[in-house]
């Protein structure tokens with residue numbers, strides 16, 4: 463059983479429980495349910511954007527505890543001040559130490575920045591939660607969904623006004639699951655079996671992503687030269703968590719990376 467299988471098995475139990483605790487009618491009455499979501503895609507493709515999706519992540523299965531001291535409101539506001547185009551907030555508790563309250567706090571603290579609900583979405587109920595908690599977009603991970611599930615969930619998200627970031631790890635996932643109801647395609651550089659990251663994955667898959675989607679490279683990114691290489695290859699955005707969160711001042715780490723990026727020339 464891979465770690466992803468374990469996470470998904472746990473998630474099914476969690477979602478079943480949440481559904482009984484909080485009926486859909488309660489989610490629909492939460493104030494943010496009626497909020498008009500912001501466009502992450504526009505924020506990333508804006509010419510003046512850094513393209514950075516800055517992630518709030520306390521821990522992960524691969525790294526253990528990354529940061530158990532940072533506050534979510536302060537950190538995400540710092541990210542935005544330092545140039546983050548979009549925020550990503552983990553809401554999975556068992557494996558990543560995130561909570562729904564983290565997402566809600568990030569929303570309150572950052573009214574005009576798009577926020578990704580970072581979780582393992584396997585059920586349309588979680589899209590309603592995302593909307594009620596103030597998210598603007600959701601992640602769908604091809605590795606844990608069938609093509610039909612990706613199609614259904616992304617259509618449902620679109621009906622709610624939420625954008626979708628579809629995460630893929632290889633050609634097969636991309637070819638099987640990409641559908642027009644997705645807005646952004648993320649290539650995860652992390653091999654979910656070995657946890658190793660390699661930007662070769664992004665450089666290989668970019669060719670196959672049509673230009674109608676915003677293109678995001680995810681995981682293991684920490685230096686401006688690599689980001690320039692990926693930008694040159696066609697990526698619009700960069701999803702970065704650990705490189706910021708492992709420092710004592712995540713926002714300062716983001717500001718430093720942006721400063722380096724702006725003075726790093728494009729590779730030939």
Ligand SMILES: O=P(O)(O)OC[C@@H](O)[C@@H](O)c1c[nH]c2ccccc12
Nearest residue numbers: 650680681682683701702703704705
């Ligand atoms: O912390 P990193 O290596 O910068 O990676 C961020 C993000 O890509 C990673 O957290 C991630 C990518 N896909 C996921 C799916 C679930 C949870 C986490 C993730």
